[in-house]
Amino acid sequence: EDKVVQSPLSLVVHEGDTVTLNCSYEVTNFRSLLWYKQEKKAPTFLFMLTSSGIEKKSGRLSSILDKKELFSILNITATQTGDSAIYLCAVEASGAGGTSYGKLTFGQGTILTVHP
Amino acid sequence: DTEVTQTPKHLVMGMTNKKSLKCEQHMGHRAMYWYKQKAKKPPELMFVYSYEKLSINESVPSRFSPECPNSSLLNLHLHALQPEDSALYLCASSQDRLAGVSEQYFGPGTRLTVT
Numbered sequence: 326e327d328k329v330v331q332s333p334l335s336l337v338v339h340e341g342d343t344v345t346l347n348c349s350y351e352v353t354n355f356r357s358l359l360w361y362k363q364e365k366k367a368p369t370f371l372f373m374l375t376s377s378g379i380e381k382k383s384g385r386l387s388s389i390l391d392k393k394e395l396f397s398i399l400n401i402t403a404t405q406t407g408d409s410a411i412y413l414c415a416v417e418a419s420g421a422g423g424t425s426y427g428k429l430t431f432g433q434g435t436i437l438t439v440h441p
Numbered sequence: 442d443t444e445v446t447q448t449p450k451h452l453v454m455g456m457t458n459k460k461s462l463k464c465e466q467h468m469g470h471r472a473m474y475w476y477k478q479k480a481k482k483p484p485e486l487m488f489v490y491s492y493e494k495l496s497i498n499e500s501v502p503s504r505f506s507p508e509c510p511n512s513s514l515l516n517l518h519l520h521a522l523q524p525e526d527s528a529l530y531l532c533a534s535s536q537d538r539l540a541g542v543s544e545q546y547f548g549p550g551t552r553l554t555v556t
Contacts, residue, residue: 359544367445367531367547368484413483428497429545431483 327352329416331432339440342404346435348414349396358390358397359429361413368413371399404439411436444468445548447532453554456522462551464515464532473515474545475507476531484531490515522555529553 328351338344350358357375361368372381374390374397381388385404390397401408415429445466454460464473472491476484489497490509504526506518515532529550536543 361547366529366549370544370546373544415483428486428489428499429484431485434483 327416327418327430329414329430329432331412331414331435333435334433335436335438337438337440338404340405342439343400343402344404344437346399346401346412346414346437347396348398348432350414350416350430350432351395352416352418352430354419355392356417356419359415359417360388360397360399361415363411363413363434364409371412401437404437406439406441409437409439445532445534445546447530447548447551449551450549451552451554453556454519454522455556456524458522459518459520461519462517462530462532462553464517464548465513466534466546466548467513468534468546469512470534470536470546471512472535473509474533474535475505475515475517476533476547478529478531478550480528488517519553522553524555527553527555 330349332347336344357373359373360371362371372388374388377390377392385402388397388399399412411434413434414432417429448463452460474489475487477487478484486499487501488507493509493512504521508516529552531550532548533545535545
């Protein structure tokens with residue numbers, strides 16, 4: 326059974342701090358790892374990672390994947406109160422012939438709270 | 442445009458009611474998904490449609506009945522639900538899942554309460 330574990334489960338920081346969120350996984354036929362941010366409603370897409378060692382960046386957020394050690398990290402620098410949210414890591418596995426089942430297995434999420 | 446829309450935003454229904462949730466996307470995506478999310482839990486996959494055909498049913502009870510009338514629309518028909526079915530129901534879509542890796546985009550969800 327595919328498994329995704331995130332840590333820490335919750336984190337409280339002050340504005341300006343840098344945070345690192347962790348995601349480890351056990352998946353048969355890994356295809357991709359995705360990070361989402363969920364505030365009140367829908368998860369919003371942040372990054373999709375498929376290759377090891379290639380950092381993806383978007384503003385103050387960055388993420389990298391290690392397919393040998395089976396984990397990913399999400400970094401947020403100079404945190405702001407608007408970064409307060411649940412950060413979800415999800416992994417997608419391949420089906421027959423390398424195609425996608427379309428099934429995302431989510432971790433429990435990390436609840437990030439940023440105080441002013 | 443990376444928008445997935447869902448209606449209604451909130452729904453309260455009794456256990457004998459029949460209702461439907463609707464999802465729409467105009468991004469040309471050919472894969473659409475229904476997820477269920479309980480409070481403080483991650484989303485759990487219910488159904489996957491690929492090219493308007495049901496490709497994954499994650500052993501969902503028959504009181505949930507999905508329908509994909511065309512490539513832009515996805516419905517979830519509800520009948521004889523139980524109070525434990527109360528949750529946030531999320532719709533998502535992605536590009537043709539046979540063509541390569543692509544991310545799923547989520548709608549805002551329907552908050553369902555079964556009384």
